[in-house]
Amino acid sequence: MAYESDDFYLSRIIAGDIQAYSSLVNKHKSLVFTIVLRICGSREDAEEVAQDVFVKAFNSLGSFKRESQFSTWLYRIAYNMAISKTRKRKIETVELDERFSNQWSDEEPNNGDYCLTYEEKETIAKQALNSLDSEDALLITLFYNQQLSTEEISKITSLSVSNVKVRLFRIRKKLMSIVSKKQEQKLTLSI
Numbered sequence: 071m072a073y074e075s076d077d078f079y080l081s082r083i084i085a086g087d088i089q090a091y092s093s094l095v096n097k098h099k100s101l102v103f104t105i106v107l108r109i110c111g112s113r114e115d116a117e118e119v120a121q122d123v124f125v126k127a128f129n130s131l132g133s134f135k136r137e138s139q140f141s142t143w144l145y146r147i148a149y150n151m152a153i154s155k156t157r158k159r160k161i162e163t164v165e166l167d168e169r170f171s172n173q174w175s176d177e178e179p180n181n182g183d184y185c186l187t188y189e190e191k192e193t194i195a196k197q198a199l200n201s202l203d204s205e206d207a208l209l210i211t212l213f214y215n216q217q218l219s220t221e222e223i224s225k226i227t228s229l230s231v232s233n234v235k236v237r238l239f240r241i242r243k244k245l246m247s248i249v250s251k252k253q254e255q256k257l258t259l260s261i
Contacts (some may be wrong), residue, residue: 073093073096074093076097076139076140077136077140078133079097080136084131091128094140095124098126098144099144100125101216102120102123102144103116103117104143104211104218105148105149105152105208105226106151106213108122108152108204108208108211109149109153109155109156109205109208110155110156110221111153111204115155116152119148119151119152120148123144126147127144127147130147139222142194142226145222146225146226146228149227161241171200187193194249194252199249202241202245205245208227209237209241210238210245212241219239220234220235243257
């Protein structure tokens with residue numbers, strides 16, 4: 071479904087068309103859920119928090135100053151509410167979105183005649199992502215899966231743009247190290 075701009079829906083809401091908010095919800099529910107799920111780790115918690123995000127955003131529309139994009143403002147609410155939820159309990163794991171595993175190169179080390187299958191590489195990528203803390207996993211998801219700019223991520227997470235860039239660099243380096251070690255272990259065990 072093609073959506074209008076957020077400003078179009080916001081203008082309709084301000085004019086009294088409360089139903090226009092459902093279009094904003096439908097337009098942004100996927101990324102709000104992804105952000106919350108990455109932080110909360112639990113699908114049930116993420117569903118609850120995502121609903122709360124849209125309720126809070128609706129109730130706070132009067133305070134939205136339009137100094138940033140509506141989506142950035144909404145994702146910031148999602149981020150803050152998910153962080154608040156996780157402070158009440160500790161996260162143990164992070165789910166991997168299948169699209170993330172597609173970011174890895176198809177080039178494989180060549181040790182003998184054995185090469186890793188796609189399923190083996192996907193398992194290694196999932197293990198590597200699961201080893202990250204929730205905020206690192208979220209940064210990777212926002213940058214690669216949602217293709218948000220470092221500026222947008224900065225606004226959502228309250229990290230400086232340079233800090234986002236540094237963190238992404240370090241996370242990629244950490245992931246590649248984990249993946250390389252796991253690939254070497256798998257290849258060594260297979261020979």
